[in-house]
Amino acid sequence: MWVKKVLKSFRYALEGLKYTVVTQRNMRIHFFVALAVLLLSLYLPLNKMEVLVLFVTIILVIFAELINTAIEAVVDMITEEFHPLAKIAKDVAAGAVLLTAGLAVIVGLSVFYPYLNQLFHMVWTQSPTKPNIGLAAIIVFDFFFTLLLKGWFHRMGKKEWEPSMIISVAFCVATLVVALIWNLMITFLVYFLTTLLLVLRFRMDGNRVAILFGAIIGILVAVVGFQWL
Known part of the structure; x- marks a missing residue:
């Protein structure tokens, strides 16, 4: 019986993820960026700590977007009319997503910059041009x-x-x-x-x-x- 409940909880969790991906454009963007980052991490010689930091950051961003979607759904269920408190709830949830996304950008630049800088100078090599x-x-x-x-x-x-x-x-x-x-x-x-x-x-x-x-x-x-x- 408990196995059945566990399987149901997993199914409900997957349905929540599916709903967020299908209905939320920002979540689709997060997944696309996460996929690109993971593919890039396979190409570059990252160490275990760098990969772990990337995984944690990706999960934080997706987690924040899930919470944001849940809060929006609850607010919309309670009231469909404009209410200052409803606006505050949605804005604060969106702010949490913005902070985690900003953190993800900082982490991504910190991890990938040394490798991308080398690749940048290998691919694009040219003599400096003076302004004229x-x-x-x-x-x-x-x-x-x-x-x-x-x-x-x-x-x-x-x-x-x-x-x-x-x-x-x-x-x-x-x-x-x-x-x-x-x-x-x-x-x-x-x-x-x-x-x-x-x-x-x-x-x-x-x-x-x-x-x-x-x-x-x-x-x-x-x-x-x-x-x-």
């Missing part, structure tokens, strides 16, 4: 090229594909800075800032296709233009 007027020309070109695409998609009646000018120029400048300095940590920091801008635009503007399209254009223009300098 050509960088300004690339940024101006990106501006007018993005503007041209905006006008073209507008005339085609596909406004949702009009690339974001701000995002395009921001990612163009960020990519040029990365190409000039050519340092892995600087690369992380620069693209972290541009990612924050990306998230802010996502919250302000629901047209994610145009925002992502702008980022891709900015990166491509910077990469191609930098090769001509």
Whole structure:
């Protein structure tokens, strides 16, 4: 009888995990990132302690997201109307997820940075380039090229594909800075800032296709233009 209860408890736990993965986009992102981290850890010569720290961090993030989902479900069950205390409960739970995700980023960078830095310099080897007027020309070109695409998609009646000018120029400048300095940590920091801008635009503007399209254009223009300098 007790074996049956144990098996049922496992089944209920798996159903909870399944529900969270199916219904929560953030949990799917966590699982995708965790899978990528685990695959990377198989490729790199990590020691046992580093692997253990990664496992613990991954479990903490998933655990926080599970608690967040449970709290949201309980709050929605109690009331479907706006209530200040309900908002506080959801915000605090989301804050816990944010803290554990931030911890995961710090741990991941601490563990992987030495290996990624070596790989970065092995794959991307180039002589440093001094800043010149050509960088300004690339940024101006990106501006007018993005503007041209905006006008073209507008005339085609596909406004949702009009690339974001701000995002395009921001990612163009960020990519040029990365190409000039050519340092892995600087690369992380620069693209972290541009990612924050990306998230802010996502919250302000629901047209994610145009925002992502702008980022891709900015990166491509910077990469191609930098090769001509």
